[in-house]
Amino acid sequence: MRLAINKHASTPVYIQIKDALKEQILSGKLPAGFILPPERRFANINDVSRSTVIKAYDELKALGLVVSYRGKGTIVAEKSEPEKTHEESHVFPLSWHPLFEKKINDINDTVSDPMNTSHQHDVISFAAGIGDPSLFPLQQIEGMQKNLNQAERLNFTAVEGYYPLRERLSQWMSVRGISASPKDIMILSGSMQGIDFTARTFLSPGDAVIVEEPTFLQAIQCFKAAGAKIIGIPLDRHGLRTDILEAQLARYKPKFIYTIPTFHNPTGTVMSMERRLALLNLAYKFQVPILEDDPYGELYFSNDKPLALHALDRHGYVIYLSTFSKVLFPGMRVGWLIAPEPVLKKFAILKQITDLQANTPAQLVLNQFLREEGMEQHLHQLLPIYKGRRDMMLSVIEQGEGLIPVDIPQGGFYLWCRIPPSVSQKELFSLCRDKGVSYLPGNLFFPQQSEGEHFIRLNYTYVSQESIKKGIGLLLEAIAQLDQKSDNRNIKEESTPIV
Amino acid sequence: MRLAINKHASTPVYIQIKDALKEQILSGKLPAGFILPPERRFANINDVSRSTVIKAYDELKALGLVVSYRGKGTIVAEKSEPEKTHEESHVFPLSWHPLFEKKINDINDTVSDPMNTSHQHDVISFAAGIGDPSLFPLQQIEGMQKNLNQAERLNFTAVEGYYPLRERLSQWMSVRGISASPKDIMILSGSMQGIDFTARTFLSPGDAVIVEEPTFLQAIQCFKAAGAKIIGIPLDRHGLRTDILEAQLARYKPKFIYTIPTFHNPTGTVMSMERRLALLNLAYKFQVPILEDDPYGELYFSNDKPLALHALDRHGYVIYLSTFSKVLFPGMRVGWLIAPEPVLKKFAILKQITDLQANTPAQLVLNQFLREEGMEQHLHQLLPIYKGRRDMMLSVIEQGEGLIPVDIPQGGFYLWCRIPPSVSQKELFSLCRDKGVSYLPGNLFFPQQSEGEHFIRLNYTYVSQESIKKGIGLLLEAIAQLDQKSDNRNIKEESTPIV
Incomplete structure (x- = not known):
């Protein structure tokens, strides 16, 4: 009985042996009553130590898959799946959702999806809520x-x-x-x-x-x-x-x-x-x-x-x-x-x-x-860098000539930008994803997510000035693209207040 | 204006200056309109750098306690406590308890007290729920x-x-x-x-x-x-x-x-x-x-x-x-x-x-x-030591000749001991504290804490065999002491089943 054992794998050899035998027993390849080779012989065949085999056999014993009798050796047990008793044929899969507490059941995960996008390597992420790890001491x-x-x-x-x-x-x-x-x-x-x-x-x-x-x-x-x-x-x-x-x-x-x-x-x-x-x-x-x-x-x-x-x-x-x-x-x-x-x-x-x-x-x-006093020193170095990134982001946005109006924050991590009313949040998000840019849609920040449709949050601390320049350029491009699509409607809307 | 400054304190000097001035302003020692010494002079008087004084003054400005006018210097502000407005005289202290959610309000902290006892240095603790930190790798x-x-x-x-x-x-x-x-x-x-x-x-x-x-x-x-x-x-x-x-x-x-x-x-x-x-x-x-x-x-x-x-x-x-x-x-x-x-x-x-x-x-x-594979190795070394401690605890308990009956656990961290019915949990706990031994009273482990009165939980993994020997000796001594006090009642109770 020679098994495929990899001595360099991170899974210990005795577990590899146990798993292989377990599989053969459960699949019926080794039927009930089959006598496993004595430990020493099994060890020789597979070029492992006897104690490894003993350990593997012990594991199988603990699982109830084999029994050992003095003088008879180790034998595949009669009932190799002790838990599959008569009653179990009636077991229903558990339906979890009706068991969940109502409030918890009602909550959905709205965050993971945009977050996951932003963690992809080729994406410039303005979705982050953290600083730049490369600047940490x-x-x-x-x-x-x-x-x-x-x-x-x-x-x-x-x-x-x-x-x-x-x-x-x-x-x-x-x-x-x-x-x-x-x-x-x-x-x-x-x-x-x-x-x-x-x-x-x-x-x-x-x-x-x-x-x-x-x-x-x-x-x-x-x-x-x-x-x-x-x-x-x-x-x-x-x-x-x-x-x-x-x-x-x-x-x-x-x-x-x-x-x-x-x-x-x-x-x-x-x-x-x-x-x-x-x-x-x-x-x-x-x-x-x-x-x-x-x-x-x-x-x-x-x-x-x-x-x-x-x-x-x-x-x-x-x-x-x-x-x-x-x-x-x-x-x-x-x-x-x-x-x-x-x-x-x-x-x-x-x-x-x-x-x-x-x-x-x-x-x-x-x-x-x-x-x-590491904190004072660290902040002293960090803040000018983040300020520079904020300024870079603002200056690129300015080149958009009012496409996305924004207030200038005096600190913190974020710009909160208004996008043109003609641009759909969903379309913008997926177009940006295609271009390799991510941010967080405004609706996430409202208790009623129907609001915030015309805002996006941009983080300026996570990526470099260079990436900010490139990423905001792509974002503006995407917005302009979607804005043009609905140019006619837009002009009408804008003219209303003048009349 | 010379302040008591400790340059070797962990509080930065500029904060020491700020705090001292803040106190004098809030207490009225420095009245509104008082002109603080120019930064350079203040620095010379107190033997600190000018930039330290600037930082301290800036702090006070941020707090609204001083204002600075070009050419006039830094002056204690008119309203040194801007928040003490007219309305505030009616402020009631907040009573928090009625605001608490009912379920949370009903929970009391039953654990901290015995735990705190057991963390004192001169106490032999059998109350722990952890292993011996000195054995960790x-x-x-x-x-x-x-x-x-x-x-x-x-x-x-x-x-x-x-x-x-x-x-x-x-x-x-x-x-x-x-x-x-x-x-x-x-x-x-x-x-x-x-x-x-x-x-x-x-x-x-x-x-x-x-x-x-x-x-x-x-x-x-x-x-x-x-x-x-x-x-x-x-x-x-x-x-x-x-x-x-x-x-x-x-x-x-x-x-x-x-x-x-x-x-x-x-x-x-x-x-x-x-x-x-x-x-x-x-x-x-x-x-x-x-x-x-x-x-x-x-x-x-x-x-x-x-x-x-x-x-x-x-x-x-x-x-x-x-x-x-x-x-x-x-x-x-x-x-x-x-x-x-x-x-x-x-x-x-x-x-x-x-x-x-x-x-x-x-x-x-x-x-x-x-x-x-650090885990396997670590357990291999750890388990015999914990087993030895369990055995030591059992052997000392045995010397008590059935005073506290116990089952022998084949693993884990704890012995669960029955104490004589005549011994009060409360009295035992405080007597043991006096003797320098701690454990967890049994009632903590029951949903209705009225139960478990006659049990205690002893951990055998946290302290050395030597401490176990000494501590369990003290515990048995305490139990015997309290048990004797009620010897008469005890004998009656014990004789009942025989009759």
Whole structure:
């Protein structure tokens, strides 16, 4: 009995033997009662060690496929499939969907498709939500990894996170005007987890939650998964329209307000100081907590460093979220949260029953990075590069002579562009894919995806200036192409306001 | 204006200056209109660089605490606390608890207290749920880290996990008798996350879920957080009592059955082959999925390597969970899941709205570890040590002459001991704390914590044989002490069955 064994394969030889024999037994090639060769002989025939054969036979025994009798050797078992009992002929395949919880069953994956397109190698991606990995301080981080405390780096940290990192963040947050003690800070596996914890802690099905419209698409998904009613409040150039907010607060009594006040995703807007104060006052008046999502706060290109909303809140209404994923390696999955004690206590329970704690080595190395002032240095190098890319993107768009109007963001990752009303989002996306360019369609950022049809989000941090130049050129080309197709209709539309 | 500046503190000097000035402005020591010294003079007085002072002043400007006028210098702003507007005098502190979702509000943190006790340095901990960190292959892992692909290690992986790791796990799982393609496998941030995803995907409030009784305590918390009705089915030495299960399946129509068939937590039981087949047949008959939690499957001390329940399931009813956290560094937080496609799709959405993906460097290094057959070697060294510790614990317990009866587990991490009925769980726990020993009280493992009063769970993998000897000695001493206190009552109780 000679089998085809590959000693250089990554699958261990004994498993190869087991699998081959298993297949022959299950297929009936080796019938019940067949006596396998004694281990030593089998080993000689196949040029493997006897212990390897013993291991393989043991595996088969554990599977109930063979039995061994003293003096008789190893024999293919009578019932080679013990689980195929009489009753099993009636087994129905399980239909999973009726078993799913209603809210989860209703959610569809709207994100993966455009994301997958953008991860193809030959595509210039403006769809990303991350920085340029080639600009991350890999060498520095690796150097630090060597100096980590050996005992600590392997073990559990507290559920709330590694305490020295929480201390460091408490100092670092003063840059954003925030005073928070380490005990107010919890380390998360990315700041998205803070959105999820807030949703789970506050939202029952049917509860209302207020968001900016448009807003971060995964936040929409997350609030949907909680069964919430999502109330969108429009933005203008000064941020959330607090005048509209007041009426909605009275009507919907939301559980909380979700906002990205600084370098908003997707629009790049910074909420003005007046609006921030108005928002806080409305929160106080209606006693509604605010979830401030601040992943981009450090990414500013002008000298006006924006203050966090949390820094203005003297009454503990704001839950604050931020992350390392936008300026450092997103694959590390480390974010943090600042919240009042009753909220942190509930979140600690959720942390215990979800992932227990953020990855320990990542927490230790980020602590080191902050301690050695790596963050300041890194931002100092990074920001001019991202500013240059933003400027490049804006200048190419300008060559389009108003084809896609856009506001100039003073920081963050994105341009939010209006496309001509005659251009169909779907057609543009697939034409761009053919040309090798990707971006995110505007509708993804609206709770009702029927809106946002005439917007697209362009990321300018992920690819080089050269690729930006080429990619935006292709995008403009695609838009012009689709726009011309409907030139007649377009001219009529444009002339209306003049008449 | 000379400030107390510590140039050797970890807080940057400019932040120290900013904080000091901020405090003086907010406290009114520096009134509105006060002109701060010119930057150069301030720098000279405090022996710092001028650029440091500029940075500090800029910070204060960003906070709106000072303004600078050309030719006039930097002046404390009129309204140093812009947010203290008229309306704010009416602000009420937010009462958070009424805002919390009911299910979450009802959950209390029963775990942290005993866990915290056991993390004190002078305590011998039998409360742990992890292996001995000093036995983990740190050197080897560090060596591998150096060889990782630079580009990959920083970036995002797919939501479902790093594909090469999924391939590797697909091979590794054949050791447990499981055939799964890489596409059936999803990488999780610890296997707990799989329990949480299953709860969120299947359970609406009021839905029933079946668990073994006792069972993994965080699973109980997790199902409670989903608002589920938790139906406990007792165990005996052969595992889950499938005879009792059948009636409960008919009565409660549970959404799924949660089981730890192999080296059960907390009892150490291995479900017999007959029971496994009976369980599967009941699942098929009632069309109920099974969530198989298998963190300990590789940790067996005898030659009878247990087969996973998933390996016996020919009809795709079993969702399988396992983890690296019991044999390798738990702080890495990497587990995995094998499930049918419709389930994986929903879980991928949940992954996107919670933490997006497991930590990338951890996934890469574990892939390398499996590829170089590090796992086999590591287990080969580890298991005899844990077996030795189990034996040591058993032998000390034996010296107690039946004071705490216990079954001998053939693998896993725990002994499940019965304590005399006269001994109060609470008193024992606090007496042991005084003596410097910790463990987990049995009630934590029951959905109704009134049960389990006469059991304790002892972990034998976390501390050395020497500590086990000493710690179990102290534990027996404590039990004997409390048992004697109620000797009279005890004798009566014990004599009852004889009469």
